[in-house]
Amino acid sequence: MSVGEKRVALKAAYRSCHLAARYADALRRPWLLISCGLMGTGKSVLAEALARRLHLQVVSSDVVCKQLAGLQPKAPSSA
Numbered sequence: 001m002s003v004g005e006k007r008v009a010l011k012a013a014y015r016s017c018h019l020a021a022r023y024a025d026a027l028r029r030p031w032l033l034i035s036c037g038l039m040g041t042g043k044s045v046l047a048e049a050l051a052r053r054l055h056l057q058v059v060s061s062d063v064v065c066k067q068l069a070g071l072q073p074k075a076p077s078s079a
Contacts, residue, residue, distance in 0.1 A: 013046060017054060018054075
């Protein structure tokens, strides 16, 4: 994916999330955004960028699993 294509995809994601935020705010209900996809496709980058813009908290399943196993969040998976 080229840099230009990534920018277009990110802008589309922002628009979708802002629309979701408006609906959630209008309904005054909690909401959840989930990112999924193949390794190395930018899920974490997108989640962090959206979290900054929308003032959200990111919960990483990788980090939670490591914490439950008693490992540090940055520990290699092989640990």
